Amino acid sequence: MSESRIHHPLIELTISRVKETIREPEAMFWVFVFPVLLALALGIAFRERPPDKIPIAVDRRMKDADRVAKMISKSAQLKALIVGPADLNQYLRVGKVALVISRSPEAVPLKSGKAENFPGGTGPEFFLIYDAARSESQLARLAVNDALQSGNGRMDVIALQDRLVKEPGSRYIDFLIPGLIAMNLMGSGMWGVGFGIVFARTRKLLKRLAASPMRRSHYLLAYMLSRLIFLVGEVAGLIGFAWLVFGVKVHGSLIELAILSVMGSMTFAGLGLLVAARATTIETVSGWMNFIMLPMYLLSGSFFPYSRFPTFLQPFIRALPLTALTDTMRAIINQGTPLFHNWLELLVMIAWGTISFSVALKIFRWQ
Amino acid sequence: MTDSAQKISAGGTNFQPVLKCLAVKKYYGAVKAVDGVDLEVLKGECFGLLGPNGAGKTTLVEMLEGLTKPDRGRVEVLGYQWGSGDDRAFRERISVQLQETQLADKLTVAETIRLFRSFYHRGHSVDEVIAKTGLGEKRTERVMKLSGGTKQKLALACALVSDPELLFLDEPTTGLDPQARNHIWEIVEEFKSRQGTILLTTHYMEEAARLCDRVAIMDRGKILALDRPASLVEKWVGKEVIEFSAEEAVDGESLKKLPGVKDAEQRNGLFILKAYRADQALPALIAEMEKKRIKLTRLTSRPATLEDVFMTLTGGKLKNE
Ligand SMILES: Nc1ncnc2c1ncn2[C@@H]1O[C@H](COP(=O)(O)OP(=O)(O)O)[C@@H](O)[C@H]1O
Ligand SMILES: [Mg+2]
Numbered sequence: 001m002s003e004s005r006i007h008h009p010l011i012e013l014t015i016s017r018v019k020e021t022i023r024e025p026e027a028m029f030w031v032f033v034f035p036v037l038l039a040l041a042l043g044i045a046f047r048e049r050p051p052d053k054i055p056i057a058v059d060r061r062m063k064d065a066d067r068v069a070k071m072i073s074k075s076a077q078l079k080a081l082i083v084g085p086a087d088l089n090q091y092l093r094v095g096k097v098a099l100v101i102s103r104s105p106e107a108v109p110l111k112s113g114k115a116e117n118f119p120g121g122t123g124p125e126f127f128l129i130y131d132a133a134r135s136e137s138q139l140a141r142l143a144v145n146d147a148l149q150s151g152n153g154r155m156d157v158i159a160l161q162d163r164l165v166k167e168p169g170s171r172y173i174d175f176l177i178p179g180l181i182a183m184n185l186m187g188s189g190m191w192g193v194g195f196g197i198v199f200a201r202t203r204k205l206l207k208r209l210a211a212s213p214m215r216r217s218h219y220l221l222a223y224m225l226s227r228l229i230f231l232v233g234e235v236a237g238l239i240g241f242a243w244l245v246f247g248v249k250v251h252g253s254l255i256e257l258a259i260l261s262v263m264g265s266m267t268f269a270g271l272g273l274l275v276a277a278r279a280t281t282i283e284t285v286s287g288w289m290n291f292i293m294l295p296m297y298l299l300s301g302s303f304f305p306y307s308r309f310p311t312f313l314q315p316f317i318r319a320l321p322l323t324a325l326t327d328t329m330r331a332i333i334n335q336g337t338p339l340f341h342n343w344l345e346l347l348v349m350i351a352w353g354t355i356s357f358s359v360a361l362k363i364f365r366w367q
Numbered sequence: 368m369t370d371s372a373q374k375i376s377a378g379g380t381n382f383q384p385v386l387k388c389l390a391v392k393k394y395y396g397a398v399k400a401v402d403g404v405d406l407e408v409l410k411g412e413c414f415g416l417l418g419p420n421g422a423g424k425t426t427l428v429e430m431l432e433g434l435t436k437p438d439r440g441r442v443e444v445l446g447y448q449w450g451s452g453d454d455r456a457f458r459e460r461i462s463v464q465l466q467e468t469q470l471a472d473k474l475t476v477a478e479t480i481r482l483f484r485s486f487y488h489r490g491h492s493v494d495e496v497i498a499k500t501g502l503g504e505k506r507t508e509r510v511m512k513l514s515g516g517t518k519q520k521l522a523l524a525c526a527l528v529s530d531p532e533l534l535f536l537d538e539p540t541t542g543l544d545p546q547a548r549n550h551i552w553e554i555v556e557e558f559k560s561r562q563g564t565i566l567l568t569t570h571y572m573e574e575a576a577r578l579c580d581r582v583a584i585m586d587r588g589k590i591l592a593l594d595r596p597a598s599l600v601e602k603w604v605g606k607e608v609i610e611f612s613a614e615e616a617v618d619g620e621s622l623k624k625l626p627g628v629k630d631a632e633q634r635n636g637l638f639i640l641k642a643y644r645a646d647q648a649l650p651a652l653i654a655e656m657e658k659k660r661i662k663l664t665r666l667t668s669r670p671a672t673l674e675d676v677f678m679t680l681t682g683g684k685l686k687n688e
Contacts, residue, residue, distance in 0.1 A: 016478065023509075204467045204468045205471065210434060
């Protein structure tokens with residue numbers, strides 16, 4: 001068997017790193033599948049439905065109950081149920097209907113049992129029975145009035161046309177997807193780099209490599225480079241999924257989104273490197289990872305806006321790298337803002353990345 | 368290549384020290400891991416550090432490899448002192464196999480060797496090394512699936528792929544079955560036959576006896592004796608070891624005076640005669656015991672080994688497993 005040409009050590013190290021990662025099915029799941037499942041679950045849980053039609057009860061004893069029900073159903077906001085006298089009271093009380101239309105003022109008696117003479121006739125006279133304290137019932141009162149008036153021949157004197165508008169990226173899923181991408185870049189960057197290095201250290205593989213003429217910076221760079229390769233799948237996967245399933249659009253430039261993703265990924269790879277620089281057990285590094293990532297999961301606004309936190313916390317929250325990445329990600333994806341409008345956030349990320357990478361290089365323990 | 372590196376390859380007599388260490392010490396708190404070691408390893412020689420667990424072999428070897436800094440003393444490898452600015456050039460010329468390294472589980476045999484090959488400017492091809500180490504059938508197997516012996520072969524392959532001048536092997540066969548051990552020995556012997564220099568640590572005296580031209584016996588951070596294996600045995604034990612037990616007490620001093628006997632001692636109820644000549648010592652022993660009417664049980668005679676040298680020097684055993 002012949003072998004292909006052996007590449008530069010940096011390339012060989014990166015290839016090895018990539019192979020090791022993709023041969024770890026669990027890691028692949030957490031990096032690629034889990035975020036998509038999370039997006040799916042949250043997207044479905046918080047999806048927006050058109051407002052439900054308000055249910056209206058039409059007293060079955062009216063001779064023209066069917067006709068009245070038809071008039072009501074013409075309204076875009078209402079739906080009619082034809083209900084017998086035995087159930088009217090119950091339906092109104094539990095809110096199954098918002099309002100009862102009848103020709104008897106006592107169709108819904110407060111005290112039942114009293115035999116009642118139901119008025120005949122089909123004239124243009126109705127009683128609307130409802131609880132004025134319920135806003136839905138108030139709304140129903142207006143819509144029922146309109147429906148009955150126009151159903152009985154009222155002509156509108158002016159023409160009104162509805163025109164509904166929607167801010168781009170205003171749904172929860174639009175808010176969520178950039179947050180999830182940022183969070184995933186943090187998680188996979190820190191775990192991918194930090195874990196791999198500490199694992200190699202506990203197995204004395206780092207020591208073995210240090211005994212070879214391999215440049216130490218190549219080893220660390222290979223971790224960063226392999227992150228870039230996975231990054232494409234991570235970001236494109238989530239963006240593509242959100243677009244196909246939820247119609248989430250990227251309003252800004254895709255190239256700028258790519259640049260931002262690389263910057264974010266490098267920032268967190270640097271942090272991961274720093275956390276792993278001296279740890280000699282998996283437990284230590286896991287502890288530090290959680291210590292660093294947990295506040296960001298909570299504060300950086302991945303799932304809800306961080307503006308809900310008290311004012312004095314805001315400067316601290318905005319200095320976190322995940323906040324910077326999430327905010328810039330949202331600006332590009334949801335608002336279509338040019339990348340450099342968020343220069344402050346970019347600076348925050350660059351600062352975290354370069355400082356942690358250079359400190360990590362200084363204090364790195366090879367044995 | 369650097370000046371000093373050229374000097375050595377140019378000025379090449381076979382007795383040039385490739386490895387030198389002078390009054391080297393390394394303490395870990397109260398533990399004197401290496402406590403003043405001097406030695407020289409010559410070009411083309413296989414030098415063995417023989418000692419039990421905790422003797423300080425790994426600590427010493429890792430100082431020679433430039434992975435650990437000595438507290439005191441001086442280490443020279445190919446005429447170079449680690450940390451004087453040219454480490455990478457010298458790392459090109461040496462190779463190491465560490466005692467405890469576990470290579471990446473998810474890579475295959477060929478991928479692992481290939482990765483190590485990429486670190487060096489020159490060396491063998493991956494295929495050559497795979498053939499040399501007999502890993503052909505395993506080349507596409509992932510490291511995690513390999514047996515202990517095959518993993519050790521792979522570690523050796525990774526060390527040999529750079530075609531090093533100097534090879535450090537730290538307990539290359541510990542924990543392996545006899546067949547796997549033999550394979551490793553053959554690979555090491557092949558390297559040796561091409562004038563490669565080896566520093567090897569072991570606590571198997573058979574290994575030291577078979578592979579090493581010279582052996583240093585090490586215990587508690589110190590070198591107790593250093594010579595060719597046969598000379599060590601000759602000097603400290605003689606040629607044969609006669610062991611026996613007896614039903615009654617035997618006077619040790621009278622045993623030492625028997626013809627052909629170098630020394631005698633008693634350990635755990637067993638008498639041990641270290642003999643230059645078993646053909647003289649054995650009949651003399653039997654005659655002496657008959658004369659004193661002492662009944663012998665379990666009489667054996669066997670060739671003396673490095674294990675006996677170690678026992679003689681320390682009173683302890685090499686293998687504490
Ligand atoms: N990094 C270390 N920290 C503390 N003690 C150590 C360290 N390395 C080795 N030692 C101690 O030094 C002694 C020699 O160890 P080592 O060199 O590994 O012996 P060997 O390789 O001969 O088994 C042992 O007592 C060991 O516990
Ligand atoms: Mg050891």
